[in-house]
Amino acid sequence: MIGAVVPAHNEEALIGRALAALRRAARHPDLRGEEVRIVVVLDACGDRTAEIARATGVQCLAIEARNVGIARAAGAQALIEQGARWLAFTDADSVVAPGWFSRQLALRSEAVCGVVEVGDWTGFTAAERAAYEVGYTDAEGHRHIHGANLGVSASAYRRAGGFPQLRTREDVALVERLHALGVRIAWTNTVRVVTSARQDGRAPEGFATHLQRLRRA
Template identity: 30%
Template sequence: MPHDLPMVLCIPARNEAALLPALLTAVGDLSGDRDLLHVCLYLDDCRDGSSALLQRIEPTLPFRLTVAHGSATDGPNAGAARAAAVAMGLAILDGGDGLIFTTDADSLPRRDWLLAGCRALAEADVVAGRIVRTDAVGDPQATRIEQFYDRLHRYRRTIDPVPWEARDTHHFGGGANLAIRASAYRAMGGFLHLPSGEDGRLLDDAARAGLRVRRDGAMVVETSSRRSGRSVGGLAGLLLSLDRGDRPRMADPRGSSWQWRGQASARESFASIDQLGTRTVLAERLGLAADHVLGVARDCPNAEAFAMRVVPPPTVHDGLVSLDEAEDILTGLEEQRCEIAA
């Protein structure tokens, strides 16, 4: 059971000396067996006294701490820093299985964070927890976008349900709140060295590999709404864009609905895909050749991987719409679903 496995908490930090004490205090207050927990801090080209700070406070910490230093010769790279932090954790696990947790230096995990992550990893291979902005009241537009995407993901799971999904599910998947089995991380190669978006890419790659990706609202981390991001893109970039008055544009939910319905059909078809009739029906639905569908299936270890790989991007309703339009379209889709269910 995951509750009995060693846990490594892997955190990249870049010039975060002012925030590290609060983070480490929150980690020290986490519920669970701290004998199983080892915290790994990767100081990414830090020049603000973070190292000296950690040397002073390490003897007072109620958990094991390992610190490593790196230099960013080509500038900040969120993916490389996060991968380096996890590499520290993998070295501690020394080839054995365990549970990897990730967060950020400007974030505070809630007291039951590890326990919630362990429970979630009993059902899945990768877990994206909920990230709550502590001062979200000051950013109503960003909150509205987050609520829209949460609604959209819940709608997705009504038309394409999977047994490992959390009842309290959500959309977002960020490195400030992820948990993954070490064996799964090794199998898929880990975080790519991307300037930003390495966390979302990890979740996409995990699903395409056939791993069970769960988005669990019970696993909560609080984070800031600061505008001074440590990497290009990400939350800080979105908030700055909204501050400038940029109007958000998002994919038409009708296109997403088409894609998710196709994935549901692909899951149902996988077990009998060798039958010509099964793959012909699926191919016609997806606008593909039956031989192509069979070829993809033969390269997939399970139905999850097949569903994620075989369904193409939507060819209908494939444009961008305003947030107002997206919300109205989603409301219509939800109402249609309720009518069908009734």
């Protein structure tokens, strides 16, 4: 079984789209019918995120941490206990490609770091967008780490000790630990996610903060 974890804090505006994309990817023919279970970790949500997520039929886990590292770890642990062999992580403001799961598995690595692309640059100038694209390597062999586009075998995840309880850069910490353990990591742009360009991010020093800095620059 393949597991997918989506941490969510007040994501009513975007989570429906994210879950629709995950459910589509879970039906990809290259998976040959293998079950995919999606867990949304509702972290201190005070809006309609839970209602929207539950209406899609995915599993929901409620916590009160306001900490993305704790949220990702809670979802991963729930799926491991259910027998997941592979764990895939994305965000509630992101849309995975139709072959997202199948491509991760096809790479035959113990971990996969994919790329993100911004779906809508409304509110940004052409110069700001160009500055972002110049500084981002959308190619094989990149070294970007995104919690919105990350996969790892359950066994490698356990060896690395899982996500640390960090409010930010929990994804970087996990991948650095995997690397230190000699885990085979695929750094690829064939595993893709479209994400939002919002600047009111949920994690400090996350992708939204990077975009804010572009604007100030």
